[in-house]
Amino acid sequence: MARINDHYLKLAAGYLFPEIARRVKEFAQAHPQARLIRLGIGDVTLPLPNAVIEAFHRGVEELAGQKSFKGYGPEQGYGFLREAIAQNDYRARGASVEADEIFISDGSKCDTGNIQEVFSLDCRIAVADPVYPVYVDTNVMAGRTGPYDGKGRYGGILYMPCTEENGFVPELPEERADLIYLCFPNNPTGAVASRQVLKGWVEYARKNDSIILYDAAYEAFISDPSIPHSIFEIDGAREVAMEFRSFSKTAGFTGTRCAFTVIPKELAGRDAGGGRVPIHRLWMRRHTTKFNGVSYPVQVAAAAVYSPEGKAQVRRLIDAYMENARLIREGMAECGFKVFGGANAPYIWLKTPKGMGSWEFFDQLLAKANVVGTPGSGFGPAGEGYFRLSAFGQRADVEEALARINRLKGFFVPERI
Numbered sequence: 001m002a003r004i005n006d007h008y009l010k011l012a013a014g015y016l017f018p019e020i021a022r023r024v025k026e027f028a029q030a031h032p033q034a035r036l037i038r039l040g041i042g043d044v045t046l047p048l049p050n051a052v053i054e055a056f057h058r059g060v061e062e063l064a065g066q067k068s069f070k071g072y073g074p075e076q077g078y079g080f081l082r083e084a085i086a087q088n089d090y091r092a093r094g095a096s097v098e099a100d101e102i103f104i105s106d107g108s109k110c111d112t113g114n115i116q117e118v119f120s121l122d123c124r125i126a127v128a129d130p131v132y133p134v135y136v137d138t139n140v141m142a143g144r145t146g147p148y149d150g151k152g153r154y155g156g157i158l159y160m161p162c163t164e165e166n167g168f169v170p171e172l173p174e175e176r177a178d179l180i181y182l183c184f185p186n187n188p189t190g191a192v193a194s195r196q197v198l199k200g201w202v203e204y205a206r207k208n209d210s211i212i213l214y215d216a217a218y219e220a221f222i223s224d225p226s227i228p229h230s231i232f233e234i235d236g237a238r239e240v241a242m243e244f245r246s247f248s249k250t251a252g253f254t255g256t257r258c259a260f261t262v263i264p265k266e267l268a269g270r271d272a273g274g275g276r277v278p279i280h281r282l283w284m285r286r287h288t289t290k291f292n293g294v295s296y297p298v299q300v301a302a303a304a305v306y307s308p309e310g311k312a313q314v315r316r317l318i319d320a321y322m323e324n325a326r327l328i329r330e331g332m333a334e335c336g337f338k339v340f341g342g343a344n345a346p347y348i349w350l351k352t353p354k355g356m357g358s359w360e361f362f363d364q365l366l367a368k369a370n371v372v373g374t375p376g377s378g379f380g381p382a383g384e385g386y387f388r389l390s391a392f393g394q395r396a397d398v399e400e401a402l403a404r405i406n407r408l409k410g411f412f413v414p415e416r417i
């Protein structure tokens, strides 16, 4: 028998969202009459914008013509899309990013999960707690951590607790980390990082020779003009950070698949002899070896997000989800829940009532209101006692879910928490 990768056996449980899906399926089978409302996984529900659909069709048509047909494309993405990103997402905000520093991919989940491959196994990683589980699980799989402690943590990882006291924004650690995963606007808490906070992180990374892995998949949901959308809006970030972005939540691409990673040419690690090695070169090698690019029509469709019509239509999508976020935030607060996030992010983070555990609240909400959310403890031990609701549902469903919870508020929240 072939020897397996033992590190997989360290993984504490199934991946969070399939586990939720399993419980929901079980409930639905036992209660076929229940109309479930899903505000769990952050999956979009509104159709792709027209400008995107038209471009998608054009891309497909080109594949039907002998002259315009395309086979393999460049693994790192077509120039037209990389240039549109560099211009619209970065230069337009005063951040200097070149098209050839952008790697198009099929998702930020894959990119944030795969990036650890180009770093040594003895790199120390720092993550927020609670955290998007992909960052941790992929490092466990690679063998960069010690065993699971049975309480939600793995040995060797530097966890940075995010609590009500620190506004769910991790504090600069006293210890040194090689790789720091940051996600703003944050999944799961909906917290955002001010310019000052990001400056602090860039300074920390410069001082400690660390690399920041900045996940900005939700940047489009920022409405406060003082909040940076990119780590590259901060001076000095190009030498110490890379950034992950996605069309998934911004433009409804969760099923269509398109994202990108920005790796500045200045960003470097060191080899065994202490020599400086650009990360761009390593990621280029990895990407071109293990990936054959996003399909041409999808890249044409993604580029349409930056057309004037595309921008306006994407804006309307985001506004619709952020209106849901407002309804959830205000509706849950009216029911007596203590709520966070949801102002510059599509996630609402709430404190579970009566000191209930996160999974207990998940089960109660499912059983009593037939509403699906995400237990905070699924994102790490500091998420215990919290619960995440996603604003990506349809408005009528959001309203119905809130009405159901409101009718049950005596059960959930007998008095203010």
Ligand code: MLT
Pocket (backbone or CB within 6 Å): 040, 041, 042, 043, 109, 187
């Ligand atoms: C979430 O619900 O946290 C997201 O949908 C996960 C993801 O984007 O992979």
